[in-house]
Amino acid sequence: MASAATFLEQLRQTRVWKSIFRRGPALTNRTRSLAVFGNLFLHFLPVKVREKSLRARATYYLGSFSFLLFLTLVITGVLLMFYYHPAIPQAYRDMKDLRFVVSSGVFLRNLHRLGAHLMVIAVFAHMFHVFYRGGYKPPHEFNWVVGVILLLVTLFLSYTGYLLPWDQLAFWAITVGTNIISAMPVIGNRVKFLVLGGHVVGENALLRFYVLHCVVLPLVAVLLVGIHFWRVQKDGGLTVKSEDDRKE
Amino acid sequence: MNEQKKPGSGGESPEPDKKEGLARRDFLNEVTFGALGVAGLGSAVVTYQYFSPNVLFEPPTRFRAGRPDQYPVDSPIFLQDQQVYIVRTKDGFYAVSAICTHLGCITQWKPEANQIACPCHGSKFERDGKKIEGPAPLPLPHFLITLSPDGELVVDKLETIKSDQVLKV
Numbered sequence: 441m442a443s444a445a446t447f448l449e450q451l452r453q454t455r456v457w458k459s460i461f462r463r464g465p466a467l468t469n470r471t472r473s474l475a476v477f478g479n480l481f482l483h484f485l486p487v488k489v490r491e492k493s494l495r496a497r498a499t500y501y502l503g504s505f506s507f508l509l510f511l512t513l514v515i516t517g518v519l520l521m522f523y524y525h526p527a528i529p530q531a532y533r534d535m536k537d538l539r540f541v542v543s544s545g546v547f548l549r550n551l552h553r554l555g556a557h558l559m560v561i562a563v564f565a566h567m568f569h570v571f572y573r574g575g576y577k578p579p580h581e582f583n584w585v586v587g588v589i590l591l592l593v594t595l596f597l598s599y600t601g602y603l604l605p606w607d608q609l610a611f612w613a614i615t616v617g618t619n620i621i622s623a624m625p626v627i628g629n630r631v632k633f634l635v636l637g638g639h640v641v642g643e644n645a646l647l648r649f650y651v652l653h654c655v656v657l658p659l660v661a662v663l664l665v666g667i668h669f670w671r672v673q674k675d676g677g678l679t680v681k682s683e684d685d686r687k688e
Numbered sequence: 689m690n691e692q693k694k695p696g697s698g699g700e701s702p703e704p705d706k707k708e709g710l711a712r713r714d715f716l717n718e719v720t721f722g723a724l725g726v727a728g729l730g731s732a733v734v735t736y737q738y739f740s741p742n743v744l745f746e747p748p749t750r751f752r753a754g755r756p757d758q759y760p761v762d763s764p765i766f767l768q769d770q771q772v773y774i775v776r777t778k779d780g781f782y783a784v785s786a787i788c789t790h791l792g793c794i795t796q797w798k799p800e801a802n803q804i805a806c807p808c809h810g811s812k813f814e815r816d817g818k819k820i821e822g823p824a825p826l827p828l829p830h831f832l833i834t835l836s837p838d839g840e841l842v843v844d845k846l847e848t849i850k851s852d853q854v855l856k857v
Contacts (some may be wrong), residue, residue, distance in 0.1 A: 612793065616808070619792040634736075638744050 484670035486677055493678040502566035507665065509559040514658065516552040524604070526650035528643050531606040556598055563594045575679045583671040586664055593661045600653035603646060614641050614649070753833075753841040756781065756857045764797045764804070764815050772831065772843060773797060773804070775815055780854035783831040783843045784817045790824040804828065816851055827851065 451457055452465055466475040473487045492498060523542055524534045538545035567587060570576065576584035603614045618641065622632040637644025672678065710718070751770055759765055759781070764773040771786040771794055786804075788795050793808035803820060804813040812820040817828030832847035833855045841855075 612808075616791040616793070634739050637739070637741050638746055640746055642746060644741060644744075 484666065484673060486673045489677060490680055493680050498678060498680060500565075500569060502562060502569055506559060506562040506566050509555050509562055510661065510665070512555050513552060513559060516548050516555065517654065517658075519548050520552055521654060526604070526647050528606065528646060531604065531646060535605040535607070556601060560594060560598055563591050567591055570679075573679050573681065577679075579675045580671075580679065583668060583675060586668050586671065590661065590664050590668060593657055593664065597653060597657045597661065600649040600657065603641070603649045604653065606646060611641055614645065618645075749845040751843055751845075752836065753783070753843050755840055756835075763799075766797055770843070770845070772845065773815075774833075774841065774843075777854065780856040781833055781841060782816070782851075782854050783833045784815075785828045785831065785845070787828075788824055789826040789828060790822070795828070818851070 449465075462478055463471065463474055466472040476482045476485065476487045520538065523538055523545065525531060535549070538549045540546070570584070570587065599617065603610045618632050618636055621635060622628040624631060633639065635645070635648065636642075637648050747769065753767060753770075753772075753774055756776075759774055759776040761776050761778065764775045764784070766773055766786060773784040773786055775782050775784060784804075786795050787793075788806040788808065788811055790806065790809055790811050793806050795804045795806045795811075795813065797815070798805050802815070804815060804817070805811070806824065809823050811822055811824035813824070813828050814820060817830060819827045829848040830851050830853070832844045832849050834842045834844075835855065835857065836842050
């Protein structure tokens, strides 16, 4: 242990370490704050939090759990993309290959699929929990709205991903779903035509849903998640209540 | 003497440079944002056009349904590829859409019940598309059916006609 500590100490003195982290060891409150401020990935998180906001009953970690699932879905999704062609009839064959031929394919596909189902549940649970705690009240109104948009993005991600296996379930789910769009007054049929890139669920629709699922919606989600986390800190941290102090 | 009485001239006004009408800054702002607005509107139109395909590789909406004598009287024949029923009655022919008006599922002709049924949500129709029960909000539409010069039936799925029109052959 001692040798590991001295090794770390020596590493921190090197020019390479200093050029990357721009600071020495975080041993005081000031240097710990600087460690958070000076890191791109941490700077939108709070430097200090109230102890009771870390208790399980304050959040049940539902937001963190949703974010963890999102990261899992990004990683497994990118891995699945290496074996998937968004074309007819190759898409269905690729899905079958992932299940029965590719090493660990069935594991990754199911992790992605079940993770997606779980993420919808987690995001809803997070929303209900925030709602019942009054987390939408001032000064958190803006972040509540961002959260509602994130819920919609999650549902759109779920829906666009549903078409990609190109099986009967996918085809009819998207046929029914896009027919609901066409029930919109005046512009319904036009919007449906734009979403599908045609009159029926076909080649264009598959490609459009693929691009939305793999590029557009994840980028929107990343942007909004960044704003969401940053605003939690700017609005004064998580909503804490007096009963959070109660012993279990 | 006269000059001194005019407002905005001389040193007595607090803002000696202020003139009637727009200030230069406001004018430039309006021109800039107006130009950006026009450009934005144009981009929106062009983007809409870009996302609307001009050529579709879908089954043609107008198709030949074979010779009239292929069809037995009083039996709807389901054309799988086109999702259309061709019905021959004593009076003539008509073509009924097989796509449920509820949410777009493909209906099926049930000869034993003498009706068209949707497997998705249970809508039922007569053989001429009349609605027996929902959730479908509308009857199945009839498509324009004509006879080609060489004597084959031609159905156009973009043209809907009244349900009492039949093609006499």
